[in-house]
Amino acid sequence: MGDFLNIPCPICDGAIPNEEQEGEYPGATSRFDNKTEICSACGTAEALMEAILRSDPHDNDQPLSVRFQDDGDWDGWRGCVLIQRGILEVGNY
Ligand SMILES: [Zn+2]
Numbered sequence: 006m007g008d009f010l011n012i013p014c015p016i017c018d019g020a021i022p023n024e025e026q027e028g029e030y031p032g033a034t035s036r037f038d039n040k041t042e043i044c045s046a047c048g049t050a051e052a053l054m055e056a057i058l059r060s061d062p063h064d065n066d067q068p069l070s071v072r073f074q075d076d077g078d079w080d081g082w083r084g085c086v087l088i089q090r091g092i093l094e095v096g097n098y
Contacts, residue, residue: 014044016083017092021045037074037082050089 011028014021021032022045033048035041073082087093
């Protein structure tokens with residue numbers, strides 16, 4: 006336990022920035038609102054998720070992440086990150 010906030014990651018409930026270095030330094034900032042602190046693994050998953058969504062040439066609509074952000078749909082966003090991390094199966098959410 007270090008000096009930073011010892012709250013669990015709001016996406017995966019894991020330690021911030023990670024289990025091995027809990028509380029030793031800040032985690033990542035969620036792209037959902039640019040202020041929620043999340044763990045390193047979820048931060049990486051968010052970056053991957055955005056890259057995949059933005060690179061889809063068949064999706065002429067807004068990126069999924071933008072839709073979640075506009076709707077303030079944190080649960081939907083959280084589910085996507087967990088799926089990206091392989092924690093949730095697509096069909097289970
Ligand atoms: Zn996390």
